[in-house]
Amino acid sequence: MRMRINKLLDRALIPGNGGELLFFQRNxxxxxEVVGVTGELMTTAHHNSEDALAELALKKLKNTSEASVLIGGLGMGFTLAAALRLVGEKGKVVVAELVPQxxxxxxxxxxxxxxxxxxxxRTFVHVGDVLELIRSGQGRYDAILLDTDNGPEGLTQASNDRLYSHRGLRSACEALKPGGVLAVWSTHPHDPFTRRLGMAGFRVEEQKVFAHRNKGTRHHLWFATKPMGR
Ligand SMILES: C[S@@+](CC[C@H](N)C(=O)[O-])C[C@H]1O[C@@H](n2cnc3c(N)ncnc32)[C@H](O)[C@@H]1O
Structure with missing residues (x-):
C-alpha cells in the first residue's frame, strides 16, 4: 500500500498583519496555506496560470530578452521561473517576497x-513589500507581475489593498517604462478593478486561463499596458 504523507513542515508569521502561513508536504x-482561510494559497500540484502570468505579459513587450521585470511575490517560484525562461542573459528579474521563510x-x-x-x-530577491519597490521604481520596469493574494482584494495582507487601489495602480504605471505591462493574477474577475486600471491610465486586456491543463478551474488575468509617450 502507498504511504500517505501529510506533514506540517514549517510555519511563518506574515510580517505586519499577525496572520500566519503553514507549509505542508502532502504526498x-x-x-x-493561510491560517483561518479555507483552501490553499499555493500548491506545487498545478501552476499553469502562474506561468501564464509571466508568459503572456512578457510576450507583449517589444524587447523581452533585455526586459527588466518586477514580481510580487515569490510564492513557489513558478512565475519567476517562467519569466526567467523568456528574458535573456541581459534581462533582470527582481522578486519581492514579504515572508522571509x-x-x-x-x-x-x-x-x-x-x-x-x-x-x-538574473534573479534579485527583495525580502519586503513589493509596494516599496513599485513606489521607488520611476520608469524602471518593462513588466510588473503581481500575484500576492487571491485577487485584487488583500488576503495574506489587508494592506495589499493599497497595491490595487487607484493610488497603487498610478504608482505601478509610473514605475513602468512607456509600453510596459502590469499583469495581475486573480481567482475571479472583478469589474471595479478593471475600471480602476483604466482610470489609472492603462489600456486593459483580460484573459481567463486554466489552472491545470486544459479543463476545470480557470483563473483571471489582467494585462494593463502603459501607453507609449507617457
Ligand atoms: C499566491 S503566492 C504567489 C505564487 C507565485 N506566483 C508562484 O508562481 O508560485 C503569493 C505570495 O506573495 C507574497 N506576498 C503577499 N503580499 C506581498 C507583498 N505586498 N509584497 C511581496 N510579497 C507579498 C506571499 O507571502 C506569497 O508568498
Missing part, C-alpha cells in the same frame, strides 16, 4: 519543482 506535493522554502526541496529560480544569476 508528492507541497502546499502553503518563503524565500528559505524555495531554497529547500520544494524549490526543485520550479527549478530553483531564486538561484539564477
Amino acid at each position: 508528492e506535493d507541497y502546499t502553503i 518563503v524565500v528559505e522554502w524555495n531554497k529547500g526541496p520544494m524549490g526543485e519543482r520550479a527549478g530553483y529560480p531564486v538561484n539564477d544569476p
Whole structure:
C-alpha cells in the first residue's frame, strides 16, 4: 500500500498583519496555506496560470530578452521561473517576497519543482513589500507581475489593498517604462478593478486561463499596458 504523507513542515508569521502561513508536504506535493482561510494559497500540484502570468505579459513587450521585470511575490517560484525562461542573459528579474521563510522554502526541496529560480544569476530577491519597490521604481520596469493574494482584494495582507487601489495602480504605471505591462493574477474577475486600471491610465486586456491543463478551474488575468509617450 502507498504511504500517505501529510506533514506540517514549517510555519511563518506574515510580517505586519499577525496572520500566519503553514507549509505542508502532502504526498508528492507541497502546499502553503493561510491560517483561518479555507483552501490553499499555493500548491506545487498545478501552476499553469502562474506561468501564464509571466508568459503572456512578457510576450507583449517589444524587447523581452533585455526586459527588466518586477514580481510580487515569490510564492513557489513558478512565475519567476517562467519569466526567467523568456528574458535573456541581459534581462533582470527582481522578486519581492514579504515572508522571509518563503524565500528559505524555495531554497529547500520544494524549490526543485520550479527549478530553483531564486538561484539564477538574473534573479534579485527583495525580502519586503513589493509596494516599496513599485513606489521607488520611476520608469524602471518593462513588466510588473503581481500575484500576492487571491485577487485584487488583500488576503495574506489587508494592506495589499493599497497595491490595487487607484493610488497603487498610478504608482505601478509610473514605475513602468512607456509600453510596459502590469499583469495581475486573480481567482475571479472583478469589474471595479478593471475600471480602476483604466482610470489609472492603462489600456486593459483580460484573459481567463486554466489552472491545470486544459479543463476545470480557470483563473483571471489582467494585462494593463502603459501607453507609449507617457
Ligand atoms: C499566491 S503566492 C504567489 C505564487 C507565485 N506566483 C508562484 O508562481 O508560485 C503569493 C505570495 O506573495 C507574497 N506576498 C503577499 N503580499 C506581498 C507583498 N505586498 N509584497 C511581496 N510579497 C507579498 C506571499 O507571502 C506569497 O508568498
